[in-house]
Amino acid sequence: MxxxxxxxxFHQAVAQAQPALAVERHLPEEPKGRTIVIGAGKASAQMARAFEQAWPGEISGLVVTRYGYAEACERIEIVEAAHPVPDAAGAAAAKRLRELVSNLDQDDLVVALISGGGSSLLPAPAPGLNLEDEQAINRALLASGAPIGVMNLVRNQFSTIKGGRLAAAAAPARVATLVVSDVPGDDPALVASGPTLPLAGGRAEARRLAALYRLDLPPAARRLLESDDNLPPDPTDPVFIRNSVTTIASAxxxxxxxxxxxxxxxxxxxxxxxxxxxxxxxxxxxxxxxxxxxxxxxxxxxxxxxxxxxxxxxxxxxxxxxxxxxxxxxxxxxxxxxxxxxxxxxxxxxxxxxxxxxxxxxxxxxxxxxxxxxxxxxxxxxxxxxxxxxxxxxxxxxxxxxxxxxxxxxxxxxxxx
The missing domain is CATH 3.40.1480.10 (MOFRL domain)
Known part of the structure; x- marks a missing residue:
């Protein structure tokens, strides 16, 4: 053998995707106001450390990663949560991230460090759902054999943070998203269910896919899917017009x-x-x-x-x-x-x-x-x-x-x- x-x-492939090199090559333009760093994913703590070392100005922020994946940072707080099934630590981190990007103005910059695994690390159940419902949704998706695009479109229906909602909450601040892609085709909106990037595909499509893959969803999730509540933002919404996205590493x-x-x-x-x-x-x-x-x-x-x-x-x-x-x-x-x-x-x-x-x-x-x-x-x-x-x-x-x-x-x- x-x-x-x-x-x-294998190690050469991994080295090519190391955030320490990729982040430094893709720093966004400095803002007049504050720089807030947020992030989620299995590589996001390493991305945060690289960004912190490369960024010339003042920063603060919060990044959530999988248990055992934390890195030491001085100005960006790193917290850990569960993957692939969400837990209470992830729910608390998602709430804090949303609070962190609220009340910003147009001179501020939000830098989103997004990598694979962020979907389960940022549970934020829609109204009428709880963490147990979101855990059940994740288990159903993981057992279904559905491709990642299907999983993320369905997940987006039940979240208050995924599918671009976190970026919408940061408006009118500019949001620059740096992505380490783990999805086939490298559509950045699919990575971590796109907390800062709206995903094409509406409620009717999500219902069709849930039926196609025979997803065993909890009752509250089924009721929401049949309604028009908590609809994800449209990709053409002007709230996203100043934002940018860069895929910095990929398969x-x-x-x-x-x-x-x-x-x-x-x-x-x-x-x-x-x-x-x-x-x-x-x-x-x-x-x-x-x-x-x-x-x-x-x-x-x-x-x-x-x-x-x-x-x-x-x-x-x-x-x-x-x-x-x-x-x-x-x-x-x-x-x-x-x-x-x-x-x-x-x-x-x-x-x-x-x-x-x-x-x-x-x-x-x-x-x-x-x-x-x-x-x-x-x-x-x-x-x-x-x-x-x-x-x-x-x-x-x-x-x-x-x-x-x-x-x-x-x-x-x-x-x-």
């Missing part, structure tokens, strides 16, 4: 950095896509078919080559096992590659945590499935139970990095020799 090269490619840039590194190490690289979506186990089948076609017939790319891809797959929960979407992808890949020679792979979440476990991802080659069976694990049964973590833990092939400080979604690399 090309484990060392696979690890280096596309990280994959290009990994591809450059591979070529310098003497192996050609092919980027399949930076925005792959779909069921993780199905996406794995397609990747496996391409890898085996190259291994057997040298098409559509010639050996040796590394296939790179990014995006955000989904997992429809069928069992009660452990693991995230990268583990699910890899377990399905291991089954598809069973017995194949000369193919090895790594997939991992660039924030260092796959789902709710302690690993970023895992390693796979043609012998992975056999070694699982030898360890007493039936790979197909583990996949049916969504239990990839246990399967890879049993053979010592988990990939553990700890929090990386950034988040540009999933990274996948498959080497064919």
């Amino acid at each position: 090309d484990r060392s090269l696979l690890e280096r490619l 596309a840039l990280s994959l290009e950095a990994a591809a450059d590194m591979a070529r310098k190490e003497g192996i050609e690289a092919a980027i399949l896509s930076d925005s792959i979506e779909g069921e993780a186990r199905d996406v794995a089948q397609v990747h496996a078919a391409i890898a085996k076609e190259i291994a057997m017939r040298n098409r559509p790319f010639k050996k040796p080559v590394v296939l790179l891809s990014g995006g955000e797959t989904t997992v429809t929960l069928r069992g009660k096992g452990r693991g995230g979407r990268n583990g699910e992808f890899l377990l399905s890949l291991a089954i598809a590659l069973d017995g194949a020679a000369g193919i090895s792979a790594l997939a991992g979440d660039t924030d260092g945590i796959d789902g709710s476990e302690d690993n970023a991802g895992a390693f796979v080659d043609g012998a992975t499935a056999r070694r699982m069976r030898e360890a007493g694990i039936d790979p197909q049964a583990a996949l049916s139970n969504n239990d990839a973590y246990t399967a890879f833990e049993a053979i010592g092939d988990l990939f553990v990095t700890g929090p990386t400080g950034t988040n540009v979604n999933d990274f996948r690399a498959i080497i064919i020799r």
